[in-house]
Amino acid sequence: MRALNGSNIMVSSMAWGMWRFAGQSLAGAHELVETALETGIKFFDTADIYGLDGPRFGAAEELLGAVFSQKPELRDQIVLASKGGIMPPVPYDSSSRYLEKAIDDSLRRLRTDRIDLWQVHRPDILTHPADLAATLDKAVASGKVRAVGVSNFTPVQIDALRIYLNAPLASTQPEFSPFHLKPIEDGQLDQAMQHQLTVMAWSPLGGGRISSPDSERGNAAVEALRQVADAQGVSIAAAAYSWIMAHPARPIPIIGSQNVERIRDAGTAYQVTWTREDWYKVLVARRGESLP
Numbered sequence: 001m002r003a004l005n006g007s008n009i010m011v012s013s014m015a016w017g018m019w020r021f022a023g024q025s026l027a028g029a030h031e032l033v034e035t036a037l038e039t040g041i042k043f044f045d046t047a048d049i050y051g052l053d054g055p056r057f058g059a060a061e062e063l064l065g066a067v068f069s070q071k072p073e074l075r076d077q078i079v080l081a082s083k084g085g086i087m088p089p090v091p092y093d094s095s096s097r098y099l100e101k102a103i104d105d106s107l108r109r110l111r112t113d114r115i116d117l118w119q120v121h122r123p124d125i126l127t128h129p130a131d132l133a134a135t136l137d138k139a140v141a142s143g144k145v146r147a148v149g150v151s152n153f154t155p156v157q158i159d160a161l162r163i164y165l166n167a168p169l170a171s172t173q174p175e176f177s178p179f180h181l182k183p184i185e186d187g188q189l190d191q192a193m194q195h196q197l198t199v200m201a202w203s204p205l206g207g208g209r210i211s212s213p214d215s216e217r218g219n220a221a222v223e224a225l226r227q228v229a230d231a232q233g234v235s236i237a238a239a240a241y242s243w244i245m246a247h248p249a250r251p252i253p254i255i256g257s258q259n260v261e262r263i264r265d266a267g268t269a270y271q272v273t274w275t276r277e278d279w280y281k282v283l284v285a286r287r288g289e290s291l292p
Contacts (some may be wrong), residue, residue, distance in 0.1 A: 001013070001022065001042075002188070002198075002250065003118075003170055003252035004021060004117060004147050004171060004197070004198050005121070005147075005169070005171065005196045005197050006147070006167070006168025006169075006170055006196075006200050007146065007168070007170060007215065008189050009079055009116055009117070009146060010042075010079070011042065011043040011079050011171075011198065011252065012040060012041050012042040012043045012079075012252075013120055013143065013245060013250070013252060013270075014040075014041050014043070014044045014241065014245075014252060014254075014255055014266060014267075014269070015041065015043035015044065015200060015252050015253070015254045015255065016032075016036040016041045016043070016044050016045065016254070016255050017045045017046070017083070017202065017254040017255060017256045018044065018045065018046040018047075018052075018060045018064065018209060019047075019050050019060070019256055020050075020256065020258045021046070021050065021051075021058070021060040021063060021258060022050060022051030022054045022055050022056075022059035022060040022062075022063055023051075023054045023055055024063060024199070024258065026063070026067070026070070027052070027259075028066050029063050029064070029066070030067055030070070030071070030261065031260060031286075032258060033064070033067055033074060033078075033264070034074075035260045035263050035264060036077070036255075036263055037077055037081070038076075038264075039263055039264055039267040040267055040270075041255065041266070041267075042077065042078060042079055042265070043078075043079045043081065043252065044064075044078050044079065044080055044081065045081045045083075045173075045231045045254050046060050046061055046064060046080075046081070046082050046083075046084075047060070047061075047082055047083035047084065047086075047121055047202065048061060048082065048083065048084045048086075048102055048105065048106050048109075048265060049083075049084075049088075049121065050197075051063075052088065056177060057107070057291070058105065058109050059080065060105075061106055061109035062109045062112050064110055064262045065109050065110045065111035065112070066111075068110065068111050068112060069070070069111050071162075072083060075112055077220030079116045079117070079177035079201075080110070080115055080116045080117070081115070081117040081118070081119065081149075081171075082106050082115050082117075082118055082119075083115060083118070083119045083120070083121035083151055083173075084099060084102035084103065084106060084118070084120070084121055085098075085099060085102065085120045085121045085122060085124060086121045086122055086237065088121040090147075091122075091124050092121075092123070092124040092125070092126075093124060093127075094120055094123075094124035094127035094131075094132050094135070094267075095124075095127060095131075096131065096134065096135040096137075099120075099132075099135050099139075100135065100138070100285075102141070103115070103118060103145060104144070106118075106177050107144060110256070113144075114143060114145065114146055115144065115145050115146070116146045116147065117145075117146070117147045117148070117149055117171060118145040118147075118148055118149075119148065119149040119150055119151045119153070119173060120132065120136075120137065120148075120150050120151065120153070121150075121151050122151065122152050123153050123154075123157050124277050125148070125154065128259055129134070129157070129160040129163070129164050129166040130189045131160045131165055132161060132164075133161055133163075133164035133166075135279075136148040136165060136167060137165060137166045137167050140167040144224055147167070147170040147171070147200070147235060148165075148167055148170060149169060149170045149172060149173065149197075149200075150169070150171070150172055151172070151173035151174075151200075151202075152173065152174065152175075153172060154186070154188075155187050155191045157189050158172060158188075158191060158197075159233060161242065162195070164261075167270070169197060170197070170198055171197055171198040171200055172188065172191075172192055172197050172198075172199055172200070173200040173201075173202055173254075174188055174199070174201065174202070175202050175203050176184055176189075176199070176202075176204070176244060176251055177201065177203055177204045177206045177240065177241055177244065177253075178205075178206065178221045178225060178243055178244075178286055179205075179206030179207075179209045179210070179218060179221060179284050179286060180203065181200075181247060181283070181287065183201075183246075184283075185227055189247060189249040189251070190249075192249045193248065193249050198252065199249050199250070199251040199252065200250040200251070200254055201252065201253045201254060202256075203254075203256070204240060204241055204244050204253035204254065204255070204256075205237055205240055205256075206240075209224060210225070210236055210237060210240055212272070214275075217285065217287070217288040217290070218286070219287055220285035220286070220288070221282055221285045221286040222236065223245065223281055223285070224278075224281045224285040225239045225240055226239075227281075228272065228274070228278050229244075231275070232271065232272050233271075234268045234269070234271060234272055235265050237270065238265060238268045238269040238271075238272060239269075239272055240253075240268060241253045241255070241266055241269035242269040242270070242274065243274065243279065243282055246274045246279055253269075259268040282291045
């Protein structure tokens with residue numbers, strides 16, 4: 001467990017994501033939530049848009065809210081993160097009018113009085129960072145949101161927002177995995193260490209490429225992960241999660257599976273120990289060229 005930047009909110013070293021949560025039965029939803037908690041995952045990541053490609057916009061939050069309604073004690077066992085700001089077909093809206101309503105709507109769907117971490121889901125090019133900062137500061141001051149962060153922002157966009165924020169920027173949520181190295185290459189992980197931002201890594205298994213590599217470099221990365229996984233008696237998925245967590249920025253992989261056994265398997269990532277040599281082998285394999 002560690003604290004979200006600038007707060008006393010303690011989060012687990014892995015998170016569970018609910019992109020595919022919508023559409024589960026209520027009983028199935030309960031089982032998934034409780035399995036994640038039993039595995040030691042206390043950090044839950046959802047968004048208002050999750051469910052748009054299934055039942056409807058907001059469906060994942062509604063289902064989690066139904067779980068809380070049936071078992072209210074679960075709410076206090078979870079650090080709840082949600083996101084907003086994507087509004088198809090606009091596509092993005094970070095105006096104060098929209099985001100304030102988005103937060104209120106999320107609270108209603110989730111049947112809770114606060115969201116522990118609320119993140120802007122994608123950067124809205126037409127909103128000035130000073131205006132966005134004012135909206136986020138207002139949300140924190142209201143008590144509806146305990147901490148704020150961003151998702152899919154570039155390092156420069158993060159810096160621009162931080163200048164105007166009074167509340168600490170707690171988190172950044174980039175895509176990061178052994179198959180997507182951009183946060184290493186563009187300085188986002190270095191920036192996170194500089195400002196002590198909590199990094200939440202989405203798509204930690206490369207969007208399924210861990211089981212179906214789509215390139216020679218992908219195959220090489222999987223093979224480098226497999227060697228460590230086999231040597232330490234864990235799955236390749238667990239090795240990938242642990243590879244992410246081994247970075248000194250301490251990224252938190254968001255486990256996206258809605259399968260009970262795969263969620264449990266994620267917990268074995270804590271068993272993996274990486275040598276520098278093995279960690280760099282995965283990086284070099286994915287890069288397809290040696291480091292300078």
